Amino acid sequence: xxxxxxxxxxxxxxxxxxxxxxAEVDVDALLAVDAELRAxxxxxxxxxxxxxxxxxxxxxxxxxxxxxxxxxxxxRALAAELKTLEPAERELEARLRExxxxxxxxxxxxxPEGTSxxxxxxxxxxxxxxxxxxxxxxxxxxxxxxxxxxxxxxxxVAGSRSYVLKGxxxxxxxxxxxxxxxxxxxxxxxxxxxxxxxxxFCFFGNGQFPRGREQTYALPEDELYLVGTAEVAIxxxxxxxxxxxxxxxxxxxxxxxxxxxxxxxxGKDTRGIFRVHQFEKIEQYVICRADHDESxxxxxxxxxxxxxxxxxxxxxxxxxxxxxxDLGDAKVKGYxxxxxIPSDGxxxxxxxxxxxxxxxxxxxxxxxxxxxxxxxxVHTLNNTALxxxxxxxxxxxNHQQPDGTVRVPEAxxxxxxxxxxxxxxxx
RNA sequence: GGAAGGGUCGCAUAGUCAGGUCUAGUGCGGCGGUUUGCUAAACCGCUACAGGGGCAACCCUGUCGGGGGUUCGAAUCCCCCCCCUUCCGCCA
Numbered sequence: 001x002x003x004x005x006x007x008x009x010x011x012x013x014x015x016x017x018x019x020x021x022x023a024e025v026d027v028d029a030l031l032a033v034d035a036e037l038r039a040x041x042x043x044x045x046x047x048x049x050x051x052x053x054x055x056x057x058x059x060x061x062x063x064x065x066x067x068x069x070x071x072x073x074x075x076r077a078l079a080a081e082l083k084t085l086e087p088a089e090r091e092l093e094a095r096l097r098e099x100x101x102x103x104x105x106x107x108x109x110x111x112p113e114g115t116s117x118x119x120x121x122x123x124x125x126x127x128x129x130x131x132x133x134x135x136x137x138x139x140x141x142x143x144x145x146x147x148x149x150x151x152x153x154x155x156x157v158a159g160s161r162s163y164v165l166k167g168x169x170x171x172x173x174x175x176x177x178x179x180x181x182x183x184x185x186x187x188x189x190x191x192x193x194x195x196x197x198x199x200x201f202c203f204f205g206n207g208q209f210p211r212g213r214e215q216t217y218a219l220p221e222d223e224l225y226l227v228g229t230a231e232v233a234i235x236x237x238x239x240x241x242x243x244x245x246x247x248x249x250x251x252x253x254x255x256x257x258x259x260x261x262x263x264x265x266x267g268k269d270t271r272g273i274f275r276v277h278q279f280e281k282i283e284q285y286v287i288c289r290a291d292h293d294e295s296x297x298x299x300x301x302x303x304x305x306x307x308x309x310x311x312x313x314x315x316x317x318x319x320x321x322x323x324x325x326d327l328g329d330a331k332v333k334g335y336x337x338x339x340x341i342p343s344d345g346x347x348x349x350x351x352x353x354x355x356x357x358x359x360x361x362x363x364x365x366x367x368x369x370x371x372x373x374x375x376x377x378v379h380t381l382n383n384t385a386l387x388x389x390x391x392x393x394x395x396x397x398n399h400q401q402p403d404g405t406v407r408v409p410e411a412x413x414x415x416x417x418x419x420x421x422x423x424x425x426x427x
Numbered sequence: 428g429g430a431a432g433g434g435u436c437g438c439a440u441a442g443u444c445a446g447g448u449c450u451a452g453u454g455c456g457g458c459g460g461u462u463u464g465c466u467a468a469a470c471c472g473c474u475a476c477a478g479g480g481g482c483a484a485c486c487c488u489g490u491c492g493g494g495g496g497u498u499c500g501a502a503u504c505c506c507c508c509c510c511c512u513u514c515c516g517c518c519a
Binding site for chain 2: 038041042044045046048049051052054055056058059068071072073074075076077078079242367373375
């Protein structure tokens with residue numbers, strides 16, 4: 001959410017940004033409602049001020065019956081006027097909020113122009129896709145043959161895009177999560193295990209709602225939703241707080257299951273477990289002072305942390321700078337780490353590194369008091385450390401061996417009981 | 428799920444029964460000052476957030492868990508909801 005005063009002062013900029021980001025929002029209607037609300041509110045405030053003065057007169061009137069009657073008469077008139085203004089005020093507030101929530105963030109000048117994924121700009125690469133001396137297979141084939149995956153029974157239990165990990169795949173999943181958690185913790189991040197269900201305000205706060213509603217699982221009986229990322233819960237955690245500057249930056253590394261409806265993706269990525277409704281993720285999250293340069297520094301550092309993990313897993317990857325048309329509404333700028341997937345013959349998204357300035361902080365109401373005593377909204381950032389299924393795919397496909405087993409990169413071995421290979425030989 | 432007790436401006440509490448002097452009192456903590464060789468103590472002052480207005484000093488409005496209602500007027504009375512604590516039930 002942007003500062004309302006900023007929107008008032010830069011309506012043309014907002015319109016232009018909204019268009020580049022494919023975000024539909026009626027800025028003129030927003031400004032009209034805003035003006036009307038301020039006028040209405042002012043009228044109501046004047047009436048309330050008179051009401052308060054009247055209240056004092058009433059006290060001073062003591063036992064003077066005639067005067068009291070006269071004051072009560074005036075009070076009745078005020079109350080009647082307010083009774084018509086107040087519903088209008090509330091109605092305007094609701095309409096303003098609705099429009100306001102649709103206004104996207106302002107992208108950074110270093111965000112590339114473009115309309116879709118195709119226009120993302122490669123920043124750099126690491127590693128080289130491996131030359132296999134045999135016919136490599138995709139992860140689904142390998143995992144099923146090696147006793148690590150049961151898709152059919154997963155679908156029986158929970159429908160399409162569901163899966164059951166088996167045998168060494170479970171060891172691998174848990175090992176990867178622990179590996180990522182420990183490695184990021186070593187950089188001074190505080191580990192968290194957060195609720196996978198959250199109230200609606202967390203989703204509004206994080207920027208998932210209102211636009212991303214159809215991607216979220218709802219539990220209407222309990223007025224809860226399943227989080228698509230730990231980020232939602234973390235943003236909600238500090239909602240309404242005024243933090244102390246000396247406690248910043250707050251650096252979290254959070255584990256949570258992630259649930260995604262994947263609405264509108266029928267027929268996309270249907271092989272294996274690339275696009276699924278549920279996976280496990282370790283997420284990095286930073287809350288820092290309201291300073292652009294500091295946000296940028298953390299953005300780069302979160303990227304380095306993610307790259308460190310992918311490098312330790314010996315997986316080739318590239319980093320792309322997300323173009324404005326492909327960037328989520330709430331983000332100022334974003335990098336994706338895309339890891340090489342041999343069966344696809346291309347790099348595919350495994351991490352998403354973003355900063356938001358105070359966009360999430362305004363929505364979720366997370367502030368801090370700076371050295372001068374001024375209360376400001378914090379800046380927030382987050383980046384994937386490790387997402388279970390996509391990392392499993394990359395690791396299995398890149399490190400597969402001729403006999404159908406998978407070589408475990410050295411850095412990961414302590415987390416899988418010292419094993420050097422996973423899966424049973426099947427060819 | 429059932430019962431009882433709670434939720435007040437950082438923390439702890441008063442106020443709610445009897446609506447108006449609550450512009451929400453007090454203690455602690457924090458900040459600034461006086462005194463002081465230094466520290467402590469003592470004393471004095473300040474100590475929420477949001478919105479609006481004003482060049483400014485400052486002024487106005489709202490917020491006592493949230494929402495609605497009664498009333499000229501609600502921290503206080505009524506209704507609904509949320510959260511916390513304790514006990515019971517159920518339970519990984």
